[in-house]
Amino acid sequence: MTLTDDRRLTQLQWLESEAIHIIREVAAEFERPVLLFSGGKDSVVMLHLATKAFWPSPVPFPVMHVDTGHNFPEVLAFRDATVERLNLRLEVVAVQDYIDDGRLRERSDGTRNQLQTQPLLDGITGHKFDAVFGGGRRDEEKARAKERVFSLRDEFGQWDPRNQRPELWNLYNGRHRPGEHVRVFPLSNWTELDIWQYIAAENIALPELYYAHQREVFERDGMLISVSDVSLPRDGETVEKRQVRYRTVGDASCTGAVESDAVTVEDVIVEVAATRITERGATRADDRASEAAMEDRKKEGYF
């Protein structure tokens, strides 16, 4: 066979290769990496890439979940099944523990996304993790669009967006001082559509709520909230059964579903390609708080 110009990677193959390179760099250069795993689609894709990166060896680091206590039960079940299938060590830090012993107080609106920062940072320092893989993507949000693949956090877990290290070529610099750690985002260059196309190409299993199903929901702030112990309708909010799916999976009390008929991964790809609303705009009350809601949370050490 002659060497012709058609030996090129597709965009998905390119993204996959880049992510595997990043994951391997971390495994090679850090003492104690951990991968944040919630059972959400981005963390599922990230974990899938990690299994490919080290084959035939098992994934050489544990996973950690910051449990808000407001989970969708099917996502928790998926998390546990995945961890067992891959024989991983799972560390859980629970917001509920912090509320029970008074280290954190429940917010007046009952949502817990903002309460995750302290348990996350305590989980990192408690286990002396020096590299923390996150599934964040730059297309998700304006502040994320500015973040490096290797993002240094000081001993307080803070991100300083004005003082980030230049990130050149594919030479990642993970050096840090004791007490500091590095957040690593292997999916930085992926878009929501890339994630779904990859899920289809690799036949990756996800929690069922990512696909259209019948669910009891009520409308709040323009979002469809699922009825559960942590999200009960208030006066004037009526519960209806609708055909919905989730574009993101977070705290059940503030993550909205979208009306959808997309029951297969192919349907979802068509839907995502045609959508006119970003996934966070459609489904996350926490990001709507202000123009810089995500930036402010990230500076404090959030994901």
Add this chain to the structure above:
Amino acid sequence: MRTLLRLATAGSVDDGKSTLVGRLLFDSKSVLADQFDAVERVSRDRGLATADLALLTDGLRSEREQGITIDVAYRYFATAERSFILADCPGHVQYTRNTVTGASTADVVVLLVDVRHGIQEQTRRHLAVASLLRVPHVVVVVNKIDLVDFDEATYTRVSDEVLASARSLGLYDVATIPVSALDGDNVVDRSDRTPWYDGPSLLSYLEQLSPVGSPHSEPLRFPVQLVIRPQQAAGNAFRDYRGYAGQITSGLVRVGDAITVQPSGRTSTVTGIDFAGVELEEAFAPQSVTIRLADDIDISRGDLVVTSRSVPPVTQDIDGTVAWLADHTLVPGTKVLLKHGTRTVQAMVKAIGGKLDLDDARLLPAESLGLNDIGHVTLRLAAPIPAEEYLHSRDTGAFLLIDAQDGGTLAAGMVGDALLDTLAEVDAVASA
């Protein structure tokens, strides 16, 4: 098959970079309704008559407060033919290091020039960065053409001036396009307000750019990231498995190929190429794979596997060009860490050979290098590395200088006298 193109924006402050990027995203329908609503709402709050598209990319609080871009923002958009990763880089001199960052991975630099002001210091600086980092293509967007009534003569004057400046820095593959980012002329669609211009719109130009490089025609370079040795962990079938994991930076590898490992110089033959359980007959840049070898030779992270047909020499003495990115100054005698591929070694700065004067594209004598200076350095390394001229390899010719104390990234480095060679080449062409 949809391919990927990486671009970086550059240009002086207020040339309208963020507006252009906003326009490119908006007109290619990559901006979603809620993002646009937010921009409209904020624009209205500020008393603007129309939506300020720059707000789409200026994501940080301090950026919106000051109305400038501070840090690189990455944006994603796609057309039927191509996906684009766009690094939107700031224009202020103090943030030049962010332009270096964006340019290091770019296939094309999109350089903005305000048609009313022509070439500014930052224009030359960014052209120099594109030349130095060997970005394959440069397209100059001559912006705000609406403010000179779409005048051809004004455009031609600025365009000629930019092309001459680019040539003086060794850049020959440069296109220019008259644009109004604010109104969208020649951004996505050809404008009927510039009938005298017969080139493509910016987006068509980006879609039509030929794919960059032909990685497999270059010699194999494969930096080893880690050794995969499951022992008992993956069951009996893999108890004796030993593979070398990495991302191919250039060239092609096939089962049966003779390889050499640098810096040790040991040789072997490729017996297998694995990708997550799939055995491949060949692999090429930039694939991440794991290779197996016939001999149980000593290989570890930091080694470079190369084809035995083209083995780069190893050296402990490096002459290189650096873009100095740190606040403090670099003086001879400084000890640093040097990261090259997957290997990090100690290094001492033996001498500073001068710094680039952007005004007349010449190397001036210098005792030290300060923030944003581009200069020539001589380094002595504590251990040998297989260094190749950046001129020939954007991957194995690149290195970082790192602060040994706090771990900060100090400089982007390029092996060889790429800069001097380029300027000498320009001189030769000029005097010929």
